[in-house]
Amino acid sequence: MTDSAARLDLRLVPAALTAWVVTAAGITWPVGPLLATACAAVGLGWAVLTRWCGQGRPALRTAAVAVLGAAVVGTGFAFAATLRSAAVRDHPIAQRLGTVGTVTVTPGEDPRPLGSGRLMFRGSLAELNGTEMTGSVVVSATTSGFGELTAGRPARFRARIGRPTRHDLTVAVLNATGDPALGRASPLQRVASAVRARFADEARRVLPADQAAVLPGLVLGDTSTVSANTTAEFRTAGLTHLMAVSGANVTIVCGAVLLSAAVVGPRVAVGLAAVALLTFVIVVQPTASVLRAAVMGAIALVAIVSARRRQAIPVLAATVLGLLIVAPQLSVDAGFALSVSATAALVVLAPGWAASLIARGWPRPLAEAVCVALAAQLVTAPLVAAISGRLSVVGVLANLAVAVVIPPITVLGTAAAVVCWVMPSAAGLMIRFTGPELWWLLRVASTAAELPGASVPVPSGLAGVLTVGGATLAIAVLWRWRKVGVRRCRPVVKRSSGERDGGPASDPG
Secondary structure (H helix, E strand, O other): OOHHHHOOOOOOHHHHHHHHHHHHHHHHOOOHHHHHHHHHHHHHHHHHHHHHHOOOOHHHHHHHHHHHHHHHHHHHHHHHHHHHHHHHHOOHHHHHOOOEEEEEEEEOOOOEEEEOOEEEEEEEEEEEOOEEOOOEEEEEEEHHHHOOOOOOOOEEEEEEEEOOOOOOOEEEEEEEOOOOEEOOOOHHHHHHHHHHHHHHHHHHHHOOHHHHHHHHHHHHOOOOOOOHHHHHHHHHOOOHHHHOOOHHHHHHHHHHHHOOHHHHOHHHHHHHHHHHHHHHHHHHOOOHHHHHHHHHHHHHHHHHHHOOHHHHHHHHHHHHHHHHHHOHHHHHOHHHHHHHHHHHHHHHHHHHHHHHHHHOOOOHHHHHHHHHHHHHHHHHHHHHHHHHOEEEOOHHHHHHHHOOOHHHHHHHHHHHHHHOOOOHHHHHHHHHHOHHHHHHHHHHHHHHHHOOOOEEEOOOHHHHHHHHHHHHHHHHHHHHHHHHHHHHHOOOOOOOHHHHOOOOOOOOO
């Protein structure tokens, strides 16, 4: 492979990063017009500079293309963020803050228990006091009245209207004050809910309580039955990401299907993988986070299967741009940032590191497992620290220890979820086979969490990102300098012309 082919194609990265930054800033603060003006000024300045000084300087002209593209994209996204923020600020529901009204909301996800008999979910507003109205809302309610609510099932109820607590294009926070009147979800969402419920019931039937509680979280992202103690152990051990549907789940499921290429051929295997991807999204729950994970996992899978990292980065950047156009609130979503960073680490850092270890004699499976765990942990550590205010010191080792059991849990669990409705006995057998792997996962989490200094407190928020990210970058730079220094200190052994030509060396005497 030539250097040009091996070099990563980063031309779309500046545009994607600019769109992400200006969208997040424009949603969080009223600076959209300022950002649009700044992007336009930067683009115009670079255009003038390239016109005057670009003759005979190909590097400057190449940089100008990237800068001008990022400036144009940034200007457009800044204007879009301004319009979105203005629509939230001037939303009709803003005139009803502090009052009680009758609303109809369609949840975009299954409600999440908060403890003390309360739950919370995000949804789309459809009606306020008999008037059609749209907007994204957050609902807080009691489990007694909303316990049967599922994603896609409209609910009509009385609620106190409150001001949004986050700058994420949410128009209001609704505190339910009465029991809801529930409608019917779409057929697709009803099937998905029934499959998830049957899968959880079958897991409780054949597995111990702690394993049955964790399995739906690992396979379907359903953590409603996971105990607070287990959640704390996973957080301390750096394994929290396993309890959410991510691109890794998609990569494992589709990768297992692609193994059939040796039997049915590559084209049929790719088609089966596409069917598996669609089925996975439907069974898990076709919410925005799951669709995001499916897109990211598909990108990682294509990069791994084709070994074309050069194409993976432009696809990832284009995907970020497309998702921000459709759902700009993702720019301030921590899950989106974790998905993008983990996918980038998987397709950019891990393959090169693994190749270096394999060249030193490491077995390929071990090298790839170590590098995937290390790359994902290093890249996501600043974001996890910003969210939780703690940094797992044992995260890499814990992820490496459980890496071998996650694929069988995901594949067997997903297959069981698919067939549990029509073949419950077969589903129960597959779930039973996940028992030893789940036991090992729980044992690693509890052992790692009990180690002295397993996690250390760090600043949360932006300070946490800068602190942990800066420390990670410093370690990487120092390690790079060390390798360069070692290479420079190695003695250079000169070879004679006979040695270079394959003949015997001349007698130095």
